Amino acid sequence: MADLLLAILGVLDSGVMQGLVFAGLALSVVISLLVLDFPDLSIEGTFPLGAAVAAVLLTSGEPPVVALVAAGVAGACGGLLTGAVHVRFGMSKLLSGICTAAIFYTLNMWIMGGRGNLPVLDVGSYFTWAEALDASLKQRWYSSLNAFFHPASILAGLLVVILLKGASDFLLGSELGVVLRGIGQNEVAVRQRGRRTGVYKVVGLALSNAYAGIAGAVAAQYQGFSDVNMGIGVLVLGLAGVILGQELFARLGISLASPQATTLAALVGVTLHQVILAAALRAGTPPTSLRLLAGVSLVAVMALRRRRRALTFSW
Amino acid sequence: MIQITDLRKTFSGQDGRAVAALDGLSLTINKGDLAVLMGPNGSGKTTLLRILDGQLLPDAGRIVWGNSAASLPVSRLKVSVAHVPQDPSALAFPEMTLAEHLLWEELNGRMPRFWRRGITARRLEKYRMLLESYGVPALAEALPRPLNTLSAGWRQIFLVLVSAMRSELSRDRDASFDLLLLDEPTSALDAENSRLCLELIKRLHGEGRTIVLATHDPEVALSLRARICILRSGRLVADIPAAELREDTLPRIRALIAGLEATL
Amino acid sequence: MFGRTKSRRLFNDHFLTVVLTVAALTCSCSRAREGRSQETRIPVIGVATYGAHPILDVIADAFKAGLRARGYEDGKSARILWKSVEGDVNLASAVARSLVESNANVIVSITTPVSQAVARVARGKVPIVFCGVTDPIGAGLVSSWENTPGSGITGTSDRWPYAEQLDLIKAIVPKARRVGFPYNAGEANSRYALEQILPLAAARGFEIVPAVVTSMADVRRAAESLADRGVDAIYVSSDNTVMAGFEAVLKVAHQRKIPVIVGESANVERGGLATYSVDYRRLGDATADLVVRVLKGEDPGRIPVVTFHGEQLYLNEEAARRMGVSLSPQLRAKAFKIYGAPAASREHP
Ligand SMILES: Nc1ncnc2c1ncn2[C@@H]1O[C@H](COP(=O)(O)OP(=O)(O)OP(=O)(O)O)[C@@H](O)[C@H]1O
Ligand SMILES: [Mg+2]
Numbered sequence: 001m002a003d004l005l006l007a008i009l010g011v012l013d014s015g016v017m018q019g020l021v022f023a024g025l026a027l028s029v030v031i032s033l034l035v036l037d038f039p040d041l042s043i044e045g046t047f048p049l050g051a052a053v054a055a056v057l058l059t060s061g062e063p064p065v066v067a068l069v070a071a072g073v074a075g076a077c078g079g080l081l082t083g084a085v086h087v088r089f090g091m092s093k094l095l096s097g098i099c100t101a102a103i104f105y106t107l108n109m110w111i112m113g114g115r116g117n118l119p120v121l122d123v124g125s126y127f128t129w130a131e132a133l134d135a136s137l138k139q140r141w142y143s144s145l146n147a148f149f150h151p152a153s154i155l156a157g158l159l160v161v162i163l164l165k166g167a168s169d170f171l172l173g174s175e176l177g178v179v180l181r182g183i184g185q186n187e188v189a190v191r192q193r194g195r196r197t198g199v200y201k202v203v204g205l206a207l208s209n210a211y212a213g214i215a216g217a218v219a220a221q222y223q224g225f226s227d228v229n230m231g232i233g234v235l236v237l238g239l240a241g242v243i244l245g246q247e248l249f250a251r252l253g254i255s256l257a258s259p260q261a262t263t264l265a266a267l268v269g270v271t272l273h274q275v276i277l278a279a280a281l282r283a284g285t286p287p288t289s290l291r292l293l294a295g296v297s298l299v300a301v302m303a304l305r306r307r308r309r310a311l312t313f314s315w
Numbered sequence: 316m317i318q319i320t321d322l323r324k325t326f327s328g329q330d331g332r333a334v335a336a337l338d339g340l341s342l343t344i345n346k347g348d349l350a351v352l353m354g355p356n357g358s359g360k361t362t363l364l365r366i367l368d369g370q371l372l373p374d375a376g377r378i379v380w381g382n383s384a385a386s387l388p389v390s391r392l393k394v395s396v397a398h399v400p401q402d403p404s405a406l407a408f409p410e411m412t413l414a415e416h417l418l419w420e421e422l423n424g425r426m427p428r429f430w431r432r433g434i435t436a437r438r439l440e441k442y443r444m445l446l447e448s449y450g451v452p453a454l455a456e457a458l459p460r461p462l463n464t465l466s467a468g469w470r471q472i473f474l475v476l477v478s479a480m481r482s483e484l485s486r487d488r489d490a491s492f493d494l495l496l497l498d499e500p501t502s503a504l505d506a507e508n509s510r511l512c513l514e515l516i517k518r519l520h521g522e523g524r525t526i527v528l529a530t531h532d533p534e535v536a537l538s539l540r541a542r543i544c545i546l547r548s549g550r551l552v553a554d555i556p557a558a559e560l561r562e563d564t565l566p567r568i569r570a571l572i573a574g575l576e577a578t579l
Numbered sequence: 580m581f582g583r584t585k586s587r588r589l590f591n592d593h594f595l596t597v598v599l600t601v602a603a604l605t606c607s608c609s610r611a612r613e614g615r616s617q618e619t620r621i622p623v624i625g626v627a628t629y630g631a632h633p634i635l636d637v638i639a640d641a642f643k644a645g646l647r648a649r650g651y652e653d654g655k656s657a658r659i660l661w662k663s664v665e666g667d668v669n670l671a672s673a674v675a676r677s678l679v680e681s682n683a684n685v686i687v688s689i690t691t692p693v694s695q696a697v698a699r700v701a702r703g704k705v706p707i708v709f710c711g712v713t714d715p716i717g718a719g720l721v722s723s724w725e726n727t728p729g730s731g732i733t734g735t736s737d738r739w740p741y742a743e744q745l746d747l748i749k750a751i752v753p754k755a756r757r758v759g760f761p762y763n764a765g766e767a768n769s770r771y772a773l774e775q776i777l778p779l780a781a782a783r784g785f786e787i788v789p790a791v792v793t794s795m796a797d798v799r800r801a802a803e804s805l806a807d808r809g810v811d812a813i814y815v816s817s818d819n820t821v822m823a824g825f826e827a828v829l830k831v832a833h834q835r836k837i838p839v840i841v842g843e844s845a846n847v848e849r850g851g852l853a854t855y856s857v858d859y860r861r862l863g864d865a866t867a868d869l870v871v872r873v874l875k876g877e878d879p880g881r882i883p884v885v886t887f888h889g890e891q892l893y894l895n896e897e898a899a900r901r902m903g904v905s906l907s908p909q910l911r912a913k914a915f916k917i918y919g920a921p922a923a924s925r926e927h928p
Pocket of ligand 2: 360362401
C-alpha cells in the first residue's frame with residue numbers, strides 16, 4: 001500500500017512538473033488560437049529558439065533570469081516575423097507560421113554555434129537551487145525511502161507559471177486585450193470600426209511567441225539540453241492541454257467567461273495531460289505503446305461523462 | 316444636410332449579368348430628419364445605406380455632406396455615422412459581453428492601452444446608468460453576459476442602442492453630423508420589442524439625431540410619423556413628407572411599393 | 580465556493596470519473612510495485628530509447644542478446660524496463676523520471692538528446708550507460724573519452740571510422756576529386772561527422788561538397804543538386820534524415836552513375852555501394868558489457884567511453900552494377916560480406 005501511494009505521488013510529482021514546464025506553450029496557444037483565432041505554427045520554431053538562446057546565455061555564464069527574459073524577447077521577434085509576413089505580404093496564417101518555423105530551424109542552429117544540440121547539463125540553471133533543496137529535503141526527511149519528490153522544483157516552476165499567467169490575464173483583460181479578442185472573433189467588425197487589424201495581430205503574435213520562447217527556455221533548463229528538433233510536436237502539445245482544459249471545465253460546469261478562467265483551464269489541461277502521460281509511462285508495458293496509451297486514456301477521461309454543455313472557446 | 320444626386324451602383328450578379336442596385340437615385344436628407352426607406356426586395360435600400368456608411372463606393376453620382384462639397388469616402392469626413400446592418404451580427408462580437416461592446420465604442424478613434432483594465436467597475440456603472448437612462452433596465456442587468464446569450468430580438472435592440480450611444484461614449488463629440496443608419500431594425504422583433512425599439516428610435520429622433528431607416532413594414536413608418544421614401548429598381552419613385560401621412564395613405568404606399576401606382 | 584448541494588452534485592456526477600482514475604493509477608502503479616518486490620532479488624535495467632529506427636533496432640536486439648549471453652535474461656535473472664520517447668524529445672525527461680522511480684539499478688540511454696535528459700534527471704541517483712552518442716564530450720555527458728571517476732556515467736560511442744571510409748572512396752574511384760556529402764545540419768551527429776571529415780578529406784585531396792537537407796522530402800533534391808554539381812562520389816554519413824530518404828539518393832545515383840559510399844553496413848544491404856562499418860551489433864553488445872560491469876559494482880566514471888574502429892568491409896555487387904563501377908578483386912578479397920552477389924549471378928550465369 002505504501003508503495004502504491006509512493007508510485008501515485010511519483011506520477012503526480014512528475015506529471016505536475018512537466019505540466020509546469022510546458023505551461024508557457026499552453027498560454028501561447030491560448031493567445032494565438034483562442035484570442036486571435038490564429039493557428040500559429042511558428043511556435044515549433046520559437047520554442048526551440050527560446051531553448052537555444054537560453055542554452056547559449058547560460059553556457060556563457062549569464063544568470064537564469066537573463067536567459068528567461070532573453071528567450072521571451074527572442075520568441076517575440078519570431079512572432080513579429082510571422083505577423084509581418086502574414087499582414088504585409090498577405091500570406092495565409094498557416095503558411096506564415098510554417099515559414100517562421102522553417103527560418104528559425106536554421107537560425108537556431110546558428111545561434112547554437114552551428115550545432116543542432118547544446119547541453120545545459122553542468123551550468124547553473126534556474127532549477128539548480130531548487131534541485132539542491134529537493135536533494136537536501138530527501139536527505140533529511142525520507143532518505144530511506146526509494147522515492148524522489150521535487151516540491152522545491154515544483155514551487156520554482158509554479159513561480160514562473162504564476163508570473164506568466166498573471167501577465168497574460170492582465171493583458172487580456174486590458175483595453176488592448178479587448179481589441180485583440182475582437183480581432184479573433186470578428187476581424188471585419190474591427191475594420192468596420194475604422195481600426196487597422198494588422199498591427200494588433202503582430203502584437204498578439206509577438207506576445208504568444210514570447211510565451212513559447214520562455215517555455216523553451218524553461219524546458220531546456222529542466223531537460224538539460226537544447227535541440228533544434230525539440231520544437232516538433234509542441235503545437236499539438238499545447239493544443240492538447242488547452243482543449244483538454246476547456247472540455248474539463250465545460251464538463252465541471254465552470255464558466256470560461258473570463259481570461260483568468262480560460263488561462264487556468266489551459267494550465268490545468270496541460271498539467272492533466274502530462275500527468276496522464278506520466279501514468280502511461282509508469283505503466284507502459286510494451287515500450288512503444290506510450291502514445292496509444294496516452295490517447296486512449298484521454299478518450300477514457302473524456303468519455304466518462306457525456307458533455308453537459310457545448311464546448312465554448314470564449315469568455 | 317446630405318444631398319445625394321444621381322447615385323449609381325452596379326453589381327455583377329450571377330452569370331456575370333450586371334445588376335443595377337442603384338440606378339440614378341437622388342435624395343436630400345436634412346439634419347434632424349427621420350427618413351424611412353421602403354421598397355421591394357432588391358430595390359437598393361441596403362446598398363444606399365452601405366454607401367452612406369462608406370462601406371461601398373458608388374460607381375457614379377455625388378454625395379454632398381452639409382455645406383462641404385467633399386467627396387467620398389465618408390471615413391475621411393468629420394461625420395459620425397453609425398450603422399446597424401440588416402444582419403447585425405456581422406458587426407458584432409458574438410462572444411463578447413455587452414459591456415465590452417460598449418467599451419468598443421469608447422475605444423473608437425484612439426489607441427487601446429495595455430496598462431489599463433478594459434472593464435472596470437467605474438465603466439460598468441457608467442454603462443448601467445446609460446442603459447437605464449434609455450429605459451432598458453433588462454439590458455443593464457445583462458451587461459456582463461456575452462452577446463450571443465441574448466435572444467435575437469434583444470441583440471437587435473442592443474445594437475441599435477450601441478450605435479445610438481456611439482457619440483456619447485466616444486471622445487469624438489465634435490462630429491459635425493450625427494447620422495444613424497438602421498437596416499430593418501424591427502424585422503426580427505416581437506410586437507412588444509418592436510414597440511420598444513420604435514420608442515427608442517422616436518426618442519433618438521427627438522434628441523435631434525438624423526436617422527435613415529429601411530423597412531418593409533408600413534406600420535413602422537406610420538407609427539414613427541416619418542417621411543417615407545419609396546425605392547423601386549434603384550430609383551426614388553415617391554417621397555412622402557411626414558405631414559402628408561394619414562391612415563388612408565397606407566394603401567397608396569402599398570401600391571407604390573408593388574408598382575401598381577398607374578392603376579390607382 | 581460551492582454550496583453544499585452543488586458540491587454534492589459535483590461529487591455524484593464525477594464519482595465514476597474519480598473511481599476510474601484512481602483505478603487506472605492503481606493499476607499502473609501496482610505494476611511498479613511488482614517490479615519493486617522483485618527488485619530485492621533481481622536487478623532492474625531501465626532503457627530509455629528514442630523510438631523505432633532501423634539502426635536503433637539492431638542495437639536493441641544486440642543489447643538484449645548481449646545481456647542474455649552474460650547471464651541476465653529478461654524476466655528471469657533481470658528485469659528490463661524498456662521505454663521509448665517515440666520520437667518526441669520533450670518526453671525524455673518524463674521517461675527518465677519514470678525509470679528512476681521504477682527503481683532501476685542502471686539506466687541505458689540511447690541517442691544524444693535522450694541521454695542528456697537522462698543525465699539531467701538521474702545523474703547522482705542511478706548509474707547511466709549511454710549508447711550510440713557520437714560526440715559525448717560535445718553533448719556534455721562526459722568531460723573526456725577517458726572519463727572521470729565519480730561522474731556516474733559512461734557509455735558507447737558510434738564515432739565512425741571516417742578515415743577508412745574515405746580511403747575506401749579512393750580505392751573504388753581512384754580519380755575521385757569532388758565528394759558530395761548530403762546531411763541535415765540540425766543533427767548533432769552529422770555536424771560532428773562533417774567536422775571530423777573535412778581535414779581527413781583535405782589530406783586525401785578530396786573536396787567535400789555539402790548539400791543540406793532539412794527533411795526527408797529534401798533528400799532527392801539534394802542528391803540531384805550534387806549530381807548537377809558534378810561530384811565523383813556521394814558519401815552518406817550517420818545522418819538520420821538522409822538515411823530515412825536513402826532510396827532517393829540511390830535512385831539519383833543509379834540514373835547518373837555515381838557511386839554511393841555509406842557509413843554503416845545496414846545501408847550497404849539497403850543498396851549502398853560499400854563501407855567500412857561500425858558494427859552496431861558490437862555496439863549493442865559492448866553496451867550490454869558496460870551495463871553488466873556497472874551492475875557488478877564498478878564505478879561508471881572509471882570506465883572509459885567505448886569507441887570502435889571499422890575493420891569490416893561491406894560491399895554490394897548489385898549496387899556496383901547499377902552505379903556503373905567495377906569492384907577490384909583485391910577489394911572483394913578483403914570484404915567481410917558482399918551483398919547482392921547471388922541475384923547478380925543469376926542474371927548473368
Ligand atoms: N455584393 C453584391 N454583389 C452582387 N449583387 C449585389 C450585392 N449587393 C447587392 N446586390 C444586388 O443589388 C440589388 C439591391 O440589393 P439591396 O441589398 O440594396 O436590396 P434591398 O432593397 O436592401 O433588399 P431587401 O429588402 O431584400 O433587403 C439586388 O438585386 C442585389 O442582388
Ligand atoms: Mg436590404
